[in-house]
Amino acid sequence: MGRAGASFAPRQPALATMNDVIAPWYRRHLLLVVCLSLFCGFFVCWFGCKWKSKPTIVYIVRHAEKGPDPGNGDPALSAPGIARAAELARVLDRCDVEVAYATQFQRTQQTVAPTATQEALTPILLQSSDVAGLVASIRSNDRGKIVLVAAHSNSAPEIVLELCGATVPAIDDATEFDNLYQVFLPRCGSPKLQHMKYGAPSP
Numbered sequence: 001m002g003r004a005g006a007s008f009a010p011r012q013p014a015l016a017t018m019n020d021v022i023a024p025w026y027r028r029h030l031l032l033v034v035c036l037s038l039f040c041g042f043f044v045c046w047f048g049c050k051w052k053s054k055p056t057i058v059y060i061v062r063h064a065e066k067g068p069d070p071g072n073g074d075p076a077l078s079a080p081g082i083a084r085a086a087e088l089a090r091v092l093d094r095c096d097v098e099v100a101y102a103t104q105f106q107r108t109q110q111t112v113a114p115t116a117t118q119e120a121l122t123p124i125l126l127q128s129s130d131v132a133g134l135v136a137s138i139r140s141n142d143r144g145k146i147v148l149v150a151a152h153s154n155s156a157p158e159i160v161l162e163l164c165g166a167t168v169p170a171i172d173d174a175t176e177f178d179n180l181y182q183v184f185l186p187r188c189g190s191p192k193l194q195h196m197k198y199g200a201p202s203p
Contacts, residue, residue, distance in 0.1 A: 054144040056185040058163060059095070061088060061149070062156045063107040064199075065177050077110045080200065084177060087199040089114035091180070097121070098145040101137075103128035108150040115148055128152055135162045144187075156181070164191035178202045 065081035077085060092115055100116045100123040102108040109123060116123050126134050128151070138147055151159055153171040156179070160168050163183045171179060178199050184192040 053187065055187065056138065056143055056145060056147065057095075058138060058147045058149060058183040058185065059092065059097070060151060060156050060159050060181040060183065061111065061198075062153050062171055062177060062179060063105070063111045063150050064088070066107045074105050074107075076106055081107070081177070082110070084199040085111045086114050088180075089118050091198045092148065093118065095146050097148045099124065099142050099147045101126060101134060101147070101149045103151065105152075108152070111150040112148055128155055131155055131158050131162055134159060138163070160193065164193050166193040168193075168195060172202075176202045
């Protein structure tokens with residue numbers, strides 16, 4: 001016989017642990033969990049690739065033909081120059097230019113004007129000597145955009161060099177107005193340069 005006064009408490013059922021609750025649910029919905037994980041992974045990879053794949057494309061020209069110097073060093077475009085500026089807008093019509101740069105001189109501003117009007121843009125004006133500032137602005141403010149730059153015979157090759165490291169031939173200041181440089185700056189990988197011509201051929 002047991003000892004007098006001894007008592008036995010009924011055994012309490014063990015408390016369910018968090019694992020006891022989650023594990024059955026997880027097993028029942030394993031396929032759903034796997035599908036959601038795969039979908040999320042695919043979406044993150046796709047979005048990351050799309051974001052990384054959009055390059056910056058910069059079109060660089062020397063200003064179009066200028067007229068006689070009025071004595072202040074700031075001549076306007078001549079009639080052939082006005083025609084070349086209009087041709088530049090036609091050539092870039094399907095490129096969807098998003099940003100336009102010109103210098104403090106009206107010949108560069110008039111060169112980008114038809115393209116800027118076509119795309120409803122207000123050109124950004126920088127000093128012609130500030131190549132470093134121009135390149136820094138493109139790299140920091142215009143990533144993934146289509147950019148047009150109108151520069152000068154001495155600065156256009158320098159801009160190309162600073163953007164992509166490529167050297168292009170010097171531009172003849174008196175006669176050469178038909179160069180169109182396309183600098184392709186991918187998110188990843190090496191930049192590429194394409195040297196094209198547009199408008200009436202320079203002599």
